Every structure is written in C-alpha cells, then in structure tokens.
Amino acid sequence: MPKTTNSPKAYSYVRFSTPDQQRGDSLRRQTEAASKWAASRGVELDNSSYQDLGISAFRGANAETGMLGEFRRAVEDGIIANGSYLLIENLDRLSRDKPRKAVRLLEEICESGITVVTLADQKEYSVAVLDEDPMAMMWALMTAMRANEESITKSRRVREAWGRLKTQAATHKRPMTKRVPAWMTLSDDRSEIKLIEDRTEVVRRIFREAIAGAGQHRIAHMLTTEGVQTFGEGKRKSSVWQRSYIKKILSNPAVIGTLVPHSTRVVNGKRVRDPLSPVKGYYPAAISVEVWERINGVGGPAVSPRMxxxxxxxxxxxxxxxxxxxxxxxxxxxxxxxxxxxxxxxxxxxxxxxxxxxxxxxxxxxxxxxxxxxxxxxxxxxxxPDEALNIERDKLAMQEHATLESIDRLLDEIERGGTSRALRERLSLQEGALVEARAALAKAEERIGGDIRRSVELRLRSVVEAxxxxxxxxxxxxxxxxxxxxxxxxxxxxxxxxxxxxxxxxxxxxxxxxxxxxxx
Known part of the structure; x- marks a missing residue:
C-alpha cells in the first residue's frame, strides 16, 4: 500500500439525530460554519466527510460504530496527522452519553493529538487547554451534564408517550401508530384499522396451502408464477414472493388480530426489543384462531429459523x-x-x-x-473516490506508456545504425517528455491519495490478509x-x-x- 506523509488539517464532523433535522437547516449550518472557521484561520479543510446523519449520541454509538469512530480510527492509524483540528458545532455533537463518559471521550480525542473546536462559541480544546485551564474542563463537564439530562428527559417522555399509547391500545383498541401489517390499512381519521380484502385473501390462501402440506418455497413460487402481486409500496415492494416473507406471515399473530408490543433497552451499546403482553383484538382478524393453531400450535410459532x-x-x-x-x-x-x-x-x-x-x-x-x-x-x-481523478490518472498512465514505446522504437533505430542528429534530438525530447509524464502521474496519484482513499486501503488490507x-x-x-x-x-x-x-x-x-x- 502507498504511504503518504500527512500534514495537519481541519476535519468537519457533522451529527444530528432525527430525519427532521436533515430536512431542515442543521446540515447546511454545521458545514458552512466549518468552512468559515477554516478560512479565517488559514487551515486547509479536508474534503473527507465525517457525518453521522440521523444518529443519536445518547448511548455513544456514534463514537464506536459511526463516522466519529471512523475518524478516531483514522487518527490511530496515522491517516490523520497530529495537530489536526476536529470541527464540531457544539460539544453535544460528540456525545450525549453520561457526563463522565462524554468528558472522557473529549480527553481521548485531545490526547490523540487532535484539537477539538466548537464552532458555536469558538472554543478550542486540546491537551494543553484541558491541563492548564480548569474552567475549560468545568465547561465541558457542565455541557455534558446538560446534554445528557436533555436526552434523558426526551427519552423518558417518549417512553411515557408510548406507554399511554399501549394502554389505549389494550383498553380502547385505539391504533397506536399509522404502521399496520401490509394486508391492512388505517382509516383517514386514524381511528380504525381495516382489512384490504384482496391482500387478506392472499394471506388466507397462504395458510390454506400450508395446511395442505405446501412448503414455504413452494408457496412463494406458486404465487410468483401466478402473477399474484406482492405486498408493499414503492421501493419496499418486491418483484417476487420470498420464502422469508411467507414464513413471516405464517408466524405473525397479527393475522388473528393480536398485537405484540415491545419495549426497547440498550445492552452493550445495542438495542434489544423485549416482547410485552399481547393485545388481543387490536387488529381485525384475517383468519380464525383454529387455522392459526393448525400451523403454529397452541404455544406459538413452530417454524424454526433457517441456518x-x-x-x-x-x-x-x-x-x-x-x-x-x-x-x-x-x-x-x-x-x-x-x-x-x-x-x-x-x-x-x-x-x-x-x-x-x-x-x-x-x-x-x-x-x-x-x-x-x-x-x-x-x-x-x-x-x-472521484471518477474524474480516475480518468485523469488513466490518461496520464497511457501517455507514459506511449512515451516509453516511442523511446523503445528510437533506441531500436539507433541500435540498427541510425546515427543522425535528428534521431538523437527526438530521443532527447521523448526522454524529457517521459520525465514530465511521470511527474504529472505522481501528482495525480498524490491528489487521489486522500484520507477517504487511505481508509479504503485499510479495509482493503483486511481483504488481502484474509x-x-x-x-x-x-x-x-x-x-x-x-x-x-x-x-x-x-x-x-x-x-x-x-x-x-x-x-x-x-x-x-x-x-x-x-x-x-x-x-x-
């Protein structure tokens, strides 16, 4: 793999946690502020994009598996040079985790040789600043406490709202969300869930075929060859029936009108969904309980996972x-x-x-x-990453190859006895052209060798090693x-x-x- 010597640069890290922020002004605001800071300080702003769009920092996932984690690995691997700057809008863009973890993350980034710049208040955090200015550490801790408390409050409110919806679903059979199984639809006033009759008939047929002994593959093949339309809309609509979807329908208690709500918790940084008490009668039933039990048994689905x-x-x-x-x-x-x-x-x-x-x-x-x-x-x-650079490099490589072939032909003529002055002048010109072609090719390779490419090289190294x-x-x-x-x-x-x-x-x-x- 080619190695390059890096000089300190500024890198922008952009994060927001909801799709609404992406549709709004958050992305433009954060990227524009980074460009202005780099220009005012005369620091090169690297074109590598480190963005966690629609990713929450509440549990710290962005620092491990998101692009912030990718940035930290690039620093560890020497792709990003010591003395570089990480530009963020506020400290809460780094983390909304527990305050001590958030401050520790800031310290770890600074200790790796990076200066963190918060664009909203123009503060800079480095090892020297954190060591020598106690107010900087205090401010970082206070910011982390506020950000974490905001996320905890938001999380609690969301849980309480979902709790109320689940209670209403259990007592009043009121729809919790607009999301319903693909063979159902929600009324315009969102007060009632209704069956889509043609799709419901497909669901009933799937159960009839399964009871008659047809396997999931056979049922999927049968529906596809008969031209039965798959469920879904737009990009979510498959062109063919899949065995996995047949299995999903056969094991989904929604076909007998039962909703199984879930609660979500985080374990080792990963979300885990735990089933709650079933809500019977939440959906209109597509099949009878007797038909359901003939496929799944009284205790629930008997279909084993496919390995x-x-x-x-x-x-x-x-x-x-x-x-x-x-x-x-x-x-x-x-x-x-x-x-x-x-x-x-x-x-x-x-x-x-x-x-x-x-x-x-x-x-x-x-x-x-x-x-x-x-x-x-x-x-x-x-x-x-840039196709224009690929084209430029290929063109320069072809020029180098053509010049080498021209030099070889001239040398062959000289070896056969050609001693004219014009011949030697042509050889000298071609040798000069070769030097220029190789220099241009080297510059093109250098432009190609950006940080994103070097990150790809690290991933490619794991492919080669494997x-x-x-x-x-x-x-x-x-x-x-x-x-x-x-x-x-x-x-x-x-x-x-x-x-x-x-x-x-x-x-x-x-x-x-x-x-x-x-x-x-």
Missing amino acids: RGKTGEVSSLLASLATCPLCGSTMTRVNKGRGNGVPYLVCTKAKSGAGCRYRQVRVDGVEDAIRERASELFVSEMPA LEKPDESPATINQALRQTFSKCVVNYRTGYLEFHWRHSERPTELVFGWPEELDD
Missing part, C-alpha cells in the same frame, strides 16, 4: 454480494446432486420463477479465482469483502466477476471462467 449450512455460518465468499448480470437480483447458493452436492450460484428471481434466466454458475470456479488472483488485482486497481491465509474461513473473507464492496456481478456472459467498490462507481473485473462456457 446457513450445518454450522450456521456463512458458507459462501460472496454471500449478500453476488448479483445477477441480467436483472440485478441477488444470486443465492444452491446444491445440486446427491449428498451435499455441487454448489452453484443462481439468480433468486429465476429460482422463484419470476422470469429471469435460470443460469447455474459453479461456486468452486468463482471462489478459486477470488482466492488465487483477487488480492493482487484489488491492490493494483483500487479506484479513487485472502492470503489458505485456511481462512469463508465467513471472515465474506465480512472483509462486504466492508469494501457493495456488490459483485457474476457476469457469466463475459466470464468476469465485477466487484463494485463502496467508495467509487468504477468496478474492478476479475476473470473466473470462459464466457458462456461454464458447466451446467
């Missing part, structure tokens, strides 16, 4: 990444033959009978190509690939795997087989 293989772990390197080249749907792993069979990748849309071409691609050929050749290719062809271990598990390799790539088009028509980087629109292609010559 990935015998170990319950990811068994494919391209799980959640493999994409069909024809329709863009996910490709899933299937086994053909007796016993465990031979694993193939097939389009989920074709598998469910929704119209795409059913084409089997052998998994072993795909994964052998990834394990044997992908790491070197990824390192050499990692694109820049691929270079012969005994590394598919789950570990898959996790590393998913952190770096958004999808991998398994293009059996061309024989290439097209890896799409998360930070760039330019894919990297890896040969895995002959075009349209793969074994069926």
Whole structure:
C-alpha cells in the first residue's frame, strides 16, 4: 500500500439525530460554519466527510460504530496527522452519553493529538487547554451534564408517550401508530384499522396451502408464477414472493388480530426489543384462531429459523454480494446432486420463477479465482473516490506508456545504425517528455491519495490478509469483502466477476471462467 506523509488539517464532523433535522437547516449550518472557521484561520479543510446523519449520541454509538469512530480510527492509524483540528458545532455533537463518559471521550480525542473546536462559541480544546485551564474542563463537564439530562428527559417522555399509547391500545383498541401489517390499512381519521380484502385473501390462501402440506418455497413460487402481486409500496415492494416473507406471515399473530408490543433497552451499546403482553383484538382478524393453531400450535410459532449450512455460518465468499448480470437480483447458493452436492450460484428471481434466466454458475470456479488472483488485482486497481481523478490518472498512465514505446522504437533505430542528429534530438525530447509524464502521474496519484482513499486501503488490507491465509474461513473473507464492496456481478456472459467498490462507481473485473462456457 502507498504511504503518504500527512500534514495537519481541519476535519468537519457533522451529527444530528432525527430525519427532521436533515430536512431542515442543521446540515447546511454545521458545514458552512466549518468552512468559515477554516478560512479565517488559514487551515486547509479536508474534503473527507465525517457525518453521522440521523444518529443519536445518547448511548455513544456514534463514537464506536459511526463516522466519529471512523475518524478516531483514522487518527490511530496515522491517516490523520497530529495537530489536526476536529470541527464540531457544539460539544453535544460528540456525545450525549453520561457526563463522565462524554468528558472522557473529549480527553481521548485531545490526547490523540487532535484539537477539538466548537464552532458555536469558538472554543478550542486540546491537551494543553484541558491541563492548564480548569474552567475549560468545568465547561465541558457542565455541557455534558446538560446534554445528557436533555436526552434523558426526551427519552423518558417518549417512553411515557408510548406507554399511554399501549394502554389505549389494550383498553380502547385505539391504533397506536399509522404502521399496520401490509394486508391492512388505517382509516383517514386514524381511528380504525381495516382489512384490504384482496391482500387478506392472499394471506388466507397462504395458510390454506400450508395446511395442505405446501412448503414455504413452494408457496412463494406458486404465487410468483401466478402473477399474484406482492405486498408493499414503492421501493419496499418486491418483484417476487420470498420464502422469508411467507414464513413471516405464517408466524405473525397479527393475522388473528393480536398485537405484540415491545419495549426497547440498550445492552452493550445495542438495542434489544423485549416482547410485552399481547393485545388481543387490536387488529381485525384475517383468519380464525383454529387455522392459526393448525400451523403454529397452541404455544406459538413452530417454524424454526433457517441456518446457513450445518454450522450456521456463512458458507459462501460472496454471500449478500453476488448479483445477477441480467436483472440485478441477488444470486443465492444452491446444491445440486446427491449428498451435499455441487454448489452453484443462481439468480433468486429465476429460482422463484419470476422470469429471469435460470443460469447455474459453479461456486468452486468463482471462489478459486477470488482466492488465487483477487488480492493482487484489488491492490493494483483500487479506484479513487472521484471518477474524474480516475480518468485523469488513466490518461496520464497511457501517455507514459506511449512515451516509453516511442523511446523503445528510437533506441531500436539507433541500435540498427541510425546515427543522425535528428534521431538523437527526438530521443532527447521523448526522454524529457517521459520525465514530465511521470511527474504529472505522481501528482495525480498524490491528489487521489486522500484520507477517504487511505481508509479504503485499510479495509482493503483486511481483504488481502484474509485472502492470503489458505485456511481462512469463508465467513471472515465474506465480512472483509462486504466492508469494501457493495456488490459483485457474476457476469457469466463475459466470464468476469465485477466487484463494485463502496467508495467509487468504477468496478474492478476479475476473470473466473470462459464466457458462456461454464458447466451446467
């Protein structure tokens, strides 16, 4: 991986916790203030974007898994230089966690060599300031106390409001929210939940087919091939019926009119939902209790969760990444033959009978190509975040290559006896052009080598390390690939795997087989 020497810069961190703030003025206000501060101080404002949009800082998740956590890791890895500035609107943008934790976070950032600047009051916090100015530490603690108290009050009010809604739901059967199951709708005055008759009939049919012995896959395939419309609207509407959705309907007590509300708590930084007492009669029933119990039993759902293989772990390197080249749907792993069979990748849309071409691609050929050749290719062809820079770099690289070829031809002529002065002048000009081309290419590489790229390089390093271990598990390799790539088009028509980087629109292609010559 290329290494660069960094100089101190200013980095803007923007955070707000609700979608309403995103639709409002919060983002513009915070980014504009950062630009003005950097300009007034003559400090370069890095174009790397560290934004936690719609993320709360109440439990400190932004400092661990959000972009603030990404910023801190970049500081630890030396990507962001000592002496740099972190620009925030107020201290509560960093954290609304418990005051001691919030102040500790501020101290840890300062101790890593970063000066934190609060743009609203133009205060600066560094190790020296925190050590020498007791009022700075006092102000930070007071700000943290106020921010945490505000979040606690807001959280309590929200819980109380939901508690009242749950009580009303249990006693008066009054709708709690406008969200209802997909086969229901809420009246215009939001006072009554009604069944959507055509969708309700689909729900009833799903139960009839299941009672008759049809499996979830078969029911999904049946509905898809018959052209039965899936539930949902807009982007939430699937083009085909999925086994997982059939399972969800069969195990959802809402079909017999029962609401199961949940309470939410935070455990080790993660939200955990706990079921509360069921509210019977909250929804209009789509089926009878007797029909429900024939599928789920008296004690509740009997459908067991589906595991990935015998170990319950990811068994494919391209799980959640493999994409069909024809329709863009996910490709899933299937086994053909007796016993465990031979694993193939097939389009989920074709598998469910929704119209795409059913084409089997052998998994072993795909994964052998990834394990044997992908790491070197990824390192050499990692694109820049800005496509214009990619194009510029490619153009300069072509100029360098063309100049080298011209020099080689001139040297061949000289070796064959060419001694004219014009020939040597041309060689001198081409050598000068080569120096200029290489200098321009180096500058383009330097512009490409920004902080976002170096963060990508760190993620790519984990991919390379995983691929270079012969005994590394598919789950570990898959996790590393998913952190770096958004999808991998398994293009059996061309024989290439097209890896799409998360930070760039330019894919990297890896040969895995002959075009349209793969074994069926």
